[in-house]
Structures are given as C-alpha cells and as structure tokens.
Amino acid sequence: MVEKQRRKPGETREKLMSAALTLVGKGRHFASLGIREVTRQAGVVPTSFYRHFRNMDDLGLQLVDELGLVLRRMMREARNNVLQADKLMEESVGIFISHVQANRSFFFFMAQGLAGESRAVQEGIRSEMRFFASELANDLRRLRLAEHLSDGDLDMTCDLVVRSVAFSLTDLLGVAPDDDYQIDQIRRRTTRFLQLIFVGAAHWKSEGT
Amino acid sequence: MVEKQRRKPGETREKLMSAALTLVGKGRHFASLGIREVTRQAGVVPTSFYRHFRNMDDLGLQLVDELGLVLRRMMREARNNVLQADKLMEESVGIFISHVQANRSFFFFMAQGLAGESRAVQEGIRSEMRFFASELANDLRRLRLAEHLSDGDLDMTCDLVVRSVAFSLTDLLGVAPDDDYQIDQIRRRTTRFLQLIFVGAAHWKSEGT
DNA sequence: TACCGTTGTGTACAGTTGTTCACTTATGTG
C-alpha cells in the first residue's frame, strides 16, 4: 500500500524550490546541491523531483523568475515610500536592506548566481538588474531629478547605482542577520556610495565644457 | 612494481591547484568540484590529494593566496605604467582587462569566491580587495590627486572604485575572451564609471557647505 | 651507506548520487 500524501496542486514544486533556497540560505552553494539532497530537505521522494523540473539548472531558472517577483515588490515599495527627494537615497537603501533581511535566501541565491555555473541563470539575474536600472532611470526622469543628463549618461549612472547596491549585497550577506551594528555600517556606506555617484552625475560633463 | 613518477618537489601540488583552476575556467563552479574530479584532471591518483590539502576548502584557501600574487603583479604594473594623470583611468582599466584575459581562470575563481560557500575563502578575497583599495588611496595621496578629500572620504571613494571594477569582472567573464567588441564596450563603460566616481569625489562635500 | 620523512601508487569499501521503471492514488473534465 502506497501512502500518498494529499497536497495542494503545485505544493511539492514549491516545497522543492524553497528547500533549495533553505539550503542556500544555510550557506551551501547552489551549484553544489544535488537532486537527492533537495528532495530530502523537502521531505519528498527523489523521483518526485522529475515531475516538476528537468534538472537542477531548471529549478534554478524558475528560482530566478521568483526572484524577479521579489525584486519587483521591492521596487514598488520604494516607489510608494520615497516621497521627498532629499531623503531618497537613505530611504531606498533602507528598503533594500529590509527586503534583503526578509528574503535572505533569495538574495543569497542572487549573489551566487551572478558568478554561477549556469549561463542561463546568470543571464537571468543580469537581465533583472538591467530592468531594475532602466526602471530607476525612468523614475528619475519622471521626478525631474536628472534633467541635465542625456539618456545615455542617465542610464550609465543608474547602472552604476544598481551595481553598487548589488555589491553591497555581498557585504550584507556576509554578516549575521542580527548584527545591527555591522548592518548599520553597511547602510551608511552604501548610502554614501550613492550620494557620491549622484554628486558625480550632477557635475557630469558640466566641467569638461 | 609501482611506477612512481619523478616530479619536482611540489609539482603535484601545483598540478592539483591548476587543475582546479582549469575546471573553474571551463565554467564549473568551484563549490561543485570534487577531490576525485580534480585529481583526475591533474592526472594524479586520488590519494595524492591528501598529501597536499586537507580538503577542497583548503585548496581554495591556497588558491586565494596565489590570487593575491596575481593582483599584486597587476597593481605593480599599473603603478609603473600609469604616468600621466589625465589618462590614469583609461590605462588602469586597460591593464585590469589585460590581466583578466591573461589569468582568466584565476578571476573566475575570484568572482565565484565572493559569494562562495567557504567563509574563509570569501573573507580572503574580500581582504585582498580591501588591501587593493587602501593601496590605491595611498597612491592617490602620493600623487597629490586627492588633496581636498579627508582620509575617510578618500577611502570610501577608492572602495567604490575597486567594487565597480570588481563588478565589471562579472561582465568581462560573461563574454567570450576573443569578443573584442563586447570587451571594448566593457572597457568604455568601466572607465566612465570611474570617471563619474572621480567627478563625484572632486565635488564631494563642496556643495553641502 | 643506512636511514627516515615525504610523496606517489593501488586496492578497497561503504555511502551517495542521478535516473529508470512499474506502481498507486488523487484530481478535474466530459
């Protein structure tokens, strides 16, 4: 007699994905995870894996999609909550950090994927970052905060902003999630990076002429 | 009769390390490499591994040390060849890119290690980057290129510079090594990033007062 | 020359891996 568990449709799929994330969150690298390991963590029999994914790379790709959702939520919150332009950067960095804390495993996965072994995952994450940068550029245009910059220069600036924040991710994931002191240091530093970049953008090319 | 190969002392050790690097250079992630796999690539029997390393993490740590040498060579070359201050950034980025091309596997390893699973390797690479940033700050002070900045602000600026260049690493490693067009795009973009940062540094705090 | 520590070799073994197969059970549509 086979005891088949009753589950909602797609529940095992979710279990597998979050099992992989859990392992990544525990410090394991996604590239080193095996199918059996993930199914074990998910409390599911190994063969179930193949019902939902072709292999680990496939699972990784689907995680990238979910990561996209997380990033979009973050962006939406930033858009809604950053009202006054003068505190724009402090608040944005704050929102970023709190989202990282709330979805630590996801961001572990993101940081790993940037130099990961699956080209597809890598390209997926990179494209999420490009999207993020272009949305940021739109916002700045809309808020009339960068009217002296050409489109190309604004894109470059936003690209650099996104990269700097993304790099802070590795700092953030390197400290304990409850180490408030260190986290505050990172928050300050990241904010100053962004301020420096925008000071640069404000004077960009205005001196070469 | 056991045919023992004659090798220079430490030759097998080197073979193992460069075998790991080779695999990483082929797109594999360091965290997913196994002892047997590395020894196979090195053309050595699995048990030999333990004569030189306690486990793969240990090998990784020793690779970080060698990476340090590569980075120092790069820094030295930059110091010798960058003579005129106005081309400082173009030339530095150029030297960086050519070193990456010449030691591709090493830089693959570096990019992976930043979000790798061994905390020790991670910390090692991070510390190499800190060292690099502080040396850069020294140089700028020495060349009297940043006299209006406080020590703290100069450190921050150099930190941001190093991070931006390091992030370009992932771009660089993502394109084929002979894709000259793309590489030139990356070179241009990275250079502009640095210029933007230094424009920011030049006007830093001069406006808040 | 005799000796010893280092390094390389071959064999062995238990544990884990990815994947296939034949099966049972649940679910939703006609």
Add this chain to the structure above:
DNA sequence: CACATAAGTGAACAACTGTACACAACGGTA
C-alpha cells in the same frame, strides 16, 4: 460516474564519491 492525466511512491541500478590503509620509490642527511 467513468476515465485520462497529473502527481505521488518504492525498489533497483550502475556510476561515482570521499577516505583509509599498506606499500613503494624518492630525496636528503648523518
């Protein structure tokens, strides 16, 4: 209700893994 399909299960396999052991050849030193 019947039935096709999706989603779960367990057993099995060959291949591979890390690691241990005993042994052999080398290099240097006394």
